[in-house]
Amino acid sequence: MAETGGEQTPVSVGDLLPWAVRGVRPGRAWVVGADPEVLQERWRRLASADAAERAELFEPTRTRTPESAVPGLPGQRTSTRRLSREPGEQPPLVRVRHRPLDRAWMLADRRLLDQARPELWRADGPHQRYLLLQPDGQPGPAPLTVSAELPVDPRVRAHPLHRRPDGREPNLAPGLLRFLHRAYATAVTAEDVLAWIAAVCARPDAPRDLVPLPRSAATWAEGVALGRRVVDLHTFARSGLRPPDGRRTFIRHPVDRNPLELGYDAEEETLLLGEGRLAPVPASAWAAEPTLREWFADRTAFRGAPSGTLGALGLTVWPQRATTDLIELATTLALLAELVPAQDTLATDGGPWFTRADLHEAEVLPVPAPARRPASVLDRLEDGPEGQYALL
Numbered sequence: 001m002a003e004t005g006g007e008q009t010p011v012s013v014g015d016l017l018p019w020a021v022r023g024v025r026p027g028r029a030w031v032v033g034a035d036p037e038v039l040q041e042r043w044r045r046l047a048s049a050d051a052a053e054r055a056e057l058f059e060p061t062r063t064r065t066p067e068s069a070v071p072g073l074p075g076q077r078t079s080t081r082r083l084s085r086e087p088g089e090q091p092p093l094v095r096v097r098h099r100p101l102d103r104a105w106m107l108a109d110r111r112l113l114d115q116a117r118p119e120l121w122r123a124d125g126p127h128q129r130y131l132l133l134q135p136d137g138q139p140g141p142a143p144l145t146v147s148a149e150l151p152v153d154p155r156v157r158a159h160p161l162h163r164r165p166d167g168r169e170p171n172l173a174p175g176l177l178r179f180l181h182r183a184y185a186t187a188v189t190a191e192d193v194l195a196w197i198a199a200v201c202a203r204p205d206a207p208r209d210l211v212p213l214p215r216s217a218a219t220w221a222e223g224v225a226l227g228r229r230v231v232d233l234h235t236f237a238r239s240g241l242r243p244p245d246g247r248r249t250f251i252r253h254p255v256d257r258n259p260l261e262l263g264y265d266a267e268e269e270t271l272l273l274g275e276g277r278l279a280p281v282p283a284s285a286w287a288a289e290p291t292l293r294e295w296f297a298d299r300t301a302f303r304g305a306p307s308g309t310l311g312a313l314g315l316t317v318w319p320q321r322a323t324t325d326l327i328e329l330a331t332t333l334a335l336l337a338e339l340v341p342a343q344d345t346l347a348t349d350g351g352p353w354f355t356r357a358d359l360h361e362a363e364v365l366p367v368p369a370p371a372r373r374p375a376s377v378l379d380r381l382e383d384g385p386e387g388q389y390a391l392l
Contacts, residue, residue, distance in 0.1 A: 009356055010210045011365075013144070013201070016193060017131060017159035018367040019171045019374060023151035024096070024106075027114030028059045030310040031107045032152055034299050035319065036093050039107055042310040047087035054084065057310050063114040069385040070110050074121040075165075078109045080383045097147040100132070100140030101234065101329060102295050106152060115154060118382075119374040123160050124150055127167025129194055129235065133157040133209060139290030141336050143208045144201040146194070146234040161194050163375040174371060175364045183354070184217035195227030196220065200350075202230050203343040212347055213354040223346050230339060233332050241331045243282050244338040249327045253277035257317045262296040264289070271330060274318075278327060284337035285330040295329060 014020060026032055033039050046057050051066075058066050066084035079088025091109035098104035110116045130147045134140055135155035151158045163169040170177070170190035180188040197211055200223060214220050232238055242248050252270065259274025264286040270279040271286070273296075286292070299322060302314030359365040 010212050010353060011356055011359060012209050013131060013133065013159055013197065013211055014209070015356065015359065015365060015367065016173060016176060016197070016211060017161070017171050018173055018372045019163060020157050020159045021117050021120050023153040023156040023158055024113060024117050024120070025115035025154035026106070026112070026152060027061045027064055028112065029301070030059070031112045032096065032098055032104050034104050034322065035315055036105050038314055039093060039105055040090060042313050043090045043107060045310060045313065051084055058083070061114055064111070068111060071385050072383040073108055073110045073116060074118050074377070074382050075124070076108045076121070080385050083111045095149045096152045097130070097132070097149040098152050098298070099294060100134055100138065100145040101291060101332065102298065103149055103236070104152070120150055120158065120160070122377040123163060123165055123374065125165030125167065127162060128165065129161040129231070131159040131161070131194065131197060133159070139294050141288060141291065141333065142202040142204055143206055144197070146198055146202065146231050148235040161190055164377055169375060173364050173367045175362065179359070179362045179364050183215065184220050186217065192224050195224045195231055197227070198230040198234070199223040199227030199343055200347040202234065203340050203347070205344070206347065212350065214350050215352050215354060216350070219346070219350040223350065226339065226342055226346065230336070230343070233336050236328070236332070241328065241335060243280070243285070243331055243334045245282065247280050249278055249281055249331060251276065251323060252279050255318050255323050259318055262293060271326070273323065273326065276323065278323070278330070281330050282334040285334040287337060288333045291333065292330065295326070
């Protein structure tokens with residue numbers, strides 16, 4: 001690793017991907033959930049209630065109440081009338097990243113969200129990927145993860161890979177791709193930079209926010225290839241995954257209607273989901289026990305919510321898709337664990353490294369102020385409050 005003083009320090013994620021935004025802050029847990037039908041029922045209950053009950057069900061905060069007048073979410077068609085007067089049709093359900101490796105659904109209505117981060121919605125699209133710097137103490141595979149979905153956690157610092165939804169303007173320090181092209185004598189894309197960062201930073205013991213950048217073209221190529229596998233796993237880009245030993249996990253005993261706990265039998269390599277038995281599940285997957293327990297807690301949280309609240313609405317029968325998702329998560333955790341030794345070796349032995357001084361000399365740093373601000377994206381639908389046109 002490079003020296004640790006002044007400009008001889010390694011580069012940071014913010015040096016490479018300068019525009020960053022905090023994740024969406026819902027302000028009320030009931031707008032996010034694993035089951036679309038539950039969110040649909042919560043909205044139906046809210047919209048059909050009278051004004052007084054609706055205000056109570058909404059769970060107002062200082063930032064948002066049913067009386068709040070707010071514009072719509074970019075790219076989403078929802079009513080912008082005050083929720084107290086006109087709920088309108090059910091908002092779209094969008095896929096979001098609720099935990100480091102957990103996807104959920106969210107009611108995409110800005111009236112329901114304390115801090116919607118519209119700049120993130122403007123840049124979201126099929127080509128978008130997000131580098132997510134996780135908060136300290138967050139259960140997960142690494143302090144940095146990658147997502148294909150909008151992050152819903154205000155503690156997360158999200159670095160979008162692209163500044164626009166079409167993927168044509170990378171969120172990279174101006175001149176970085178040219179610098180890397182000259183250093184490695186090969187074409188370098190934004191996706192390559194994402195893969196390299198994932199290879200060296202998306203691992204359990206990675207230093208927070210520091211990115212060792214190799215001088216060697218061979219090391220760069222090795223890291224990009226490794227990082228692509230990491231990105232694919234973090235973004236659930238491939239279906240039908242098998243654990244590292246090639247064995248497929250099966251449901252050995254059906255999951256009961258309402259499983260109360262999640263556990264693991266190390267001797268039998270079996271994940272215990274209530275009365276259900278899922279096997280074989282490698283011990284390397286259960287090594288990420290906090291991640292698995294948090295996943296389970298999110299899907300059973302409605303049982304502990306106060307009676308009569310929207311958060312208390314949930315499925316009375318455990319859905320088959322939840323078991324399938326759990327198997328996918330456990331398999332992903334095992335495959336990620338298999339990659340960690342190669343990631344550690346790359347980050348430890350891949351030097352010498354470029355430093356911030358090298359990027360200053362190449363005039364990649366300092367990053368100009370406009371590159372740290374969102375782009376002006378004017379081709380996305382946006383309605384203003386109370387049905388007025390949005391002024392952009």
